[in-house]
Amino acid sequence: MIRGCRMKVGYLGPKGTFSEEAVFKYIEGMKECEAIEFATIQDVVKSVAEGTCDEGILPVENSIEGSVNVSLDLLINDAEGILVRGEVIISISQCLICDDFIDFKDVHCILSHPQALAQCREYILNNFPTAEVKTTESTVKALLGVNAKKGIVAIGPERAAWLYNLKILEKDVQDIKENYTRFLVIAKRDSDYTGEDKTSIVFSVPNVPGSLYRALGVFAEKNINMTKIESRPSRKKFGEYVFWVDIEGHRKEERIKEALEDLKIKADFLKVIGSYPKFKMGK
Amino acid sequence: MIRGCRMKVGYLGPKGTFSEEAVFKYIEGMKECEAIEFATIQDVVKSVAEGTCDEGILPVENSIEGSVNVSLDLLINDAEGILVRGEVIISISQCLICDDFIDFKDVHCILSHPQALAQCREYILNNFPTAEVKTTESTVKALLGVNAKKGIVAIGPERAAWLYNLKILEKDVQDIKENYTRFLVIAKRDSDYTGEDKTSIVFSVPNVPGSLYRALGVFAEKNINMTKIESRPSRKKFGEYVFWVDIEGHRKEERIKEALEDLKIKADFLKVIGSYPKFKMGK
Secondary structure, eight states, X not given: OOSTTOEEEEEEOSTTSHHHHHHHHHHTTOSSEEEEEESSHHHHHHHHXXXXXXXXXXXXXXXXXXXXXXXXXXXIIIOTTOEEXXXXXXXXXXXXXXXXXXXXXXXXXXXXXXHHHHHTHHHHHHHOTTSEEEEOSSHHHHHHTOBGGGTEEEEEEHHHHHHTTOEEEESOOSSSSOOEEEEEEEESSOOOOOSSEEEEEEEEOOSSTTHHHHHHHHHHHTXXXXXXXXEEEOSSSTTOEEEEEEEESOTTSHHHHHHHHHHHHHOSEEEEXXXXXXXXXXX | OOXXXXXXXXXXXXXXXXXXXXXXXXXXXXXXXXXXXXXXXXXHHHHHHXXXXXXXXXXXXXXXXXXXXXXXXXXXXXXXXXXXXXXXXXXXXXXXXXSSOOOGGGOOEXXXXXXXXXXXXXXXXXXXXXXXXXXXXXXXXXXXXXXXXXXXXXXXXXXXXHHTTOEEEESOOSSSSOOEEEEEEEESSOOOOOSSEEEEEEEEOOSSTTHHHHHXXXXXXXXXXXXXXXXXXOSSSTTOEEEEEEEESOTTSHHHHXXXXXXXXXOSEEEEEEEEEOOOTTO
């Protein structure tokens, strides 16, 4: 730990975002922890790389919108020496928020972060077909722009509405009610074996027919379950990909070790991003 | 064709976007074509579904940022009866634009669409470390907000700068110079066999170890090349995916037909999104 006894965990601010909620869920029950807010996901990673924070929390995947590309790309391409040591999953409830109660027919403009707007596409089309939709850098920034007199409302987290003393016009306005976001905890080391672990890896395969198939075979052979697979552009050639894969098991387990050794031979490139305990949803 | 002799192609406007550029590239050499602008990608799909446009063009993939989720998700989940009948790839050059020339040290604010900003992350950090970065709904909307006197510049396409009579301060400001975006052409039918085709499919597999591996085996066995694989959340259960795969070949070719028949048995769900001629980059 850095500077005395408090562990510092960086997250994408401002206060009231789902990222802050994830930090609270993560540090629940831990003694002497402090949540430090940053303006961008890049800054969270940098704070861990430079040691101003011990750990950081990055959003990586939403159950509706899919991967958060900037987080994956940072861990794939840029975050030298940074490993994943945990995951946190929180359920997401988007709310329609304003500074005062307002008739739906008087709403002229809806503000929110693009990902939140995407989660509420149908709701907006059905309830506010003529309203202008404007994007903001975060859901919390959207809340700061609401104005019932001018007909401007926002979509964002319930917690932030309370924090900024605003009114919740409607809860759970996202189109698909079951909505989760998964966060990864980063640090300079990953976690020890617990018996219920996951491992995140990144690899690329030669650009020939069947190469991805053969690469995934190393896990199928050993009955290792994949819980995520995501392709990201290689940034080298159009149509070439790097694959992010999460598997069940710890990199120190014998069968995982063997599978990763096999994969190394079949892949052009392989990076183990870290092993960490599976998040328990009831937590 | 609809209402007389002109073919109508819908795209995500306003004029000057890379989508409009893709339409021009697509209709090059065709007689009697008209590009119709829409406010959202959803509206483009709707115009084809409802028959007000014969075809539509959707951005689906950028070589740096990866897939355009909203386009993929519409084609996977919502666009009943819509098929892909073509692809267009254009090279992307982002420019720094203002209404007048301005010293870099006087720039206080940079406007652009989140995807364009993501493509220029490093450039902005290196050249404008203290400038405020603001997101807009399109690169063209960003251009309408520039103001040299107030120190507000934008990042967007060269063509749009000419269209709106603005100054280009610097060209090719994206971090990775080789930068392409791929568009798909949608309609109510796909294309005939040409001998150099691609086919887009979407499928899901049972949630057991090795199921994706076995599904991809149908292509590996027949030496069918995959040119894209992308996982999207199933929208049913967290951690369950639908896979978008592009393969080389036409769905009417015997070996493709057989592979898709095999896949149908291994998959929970399979949808063929269409076969279409491969885009030739020199076009």
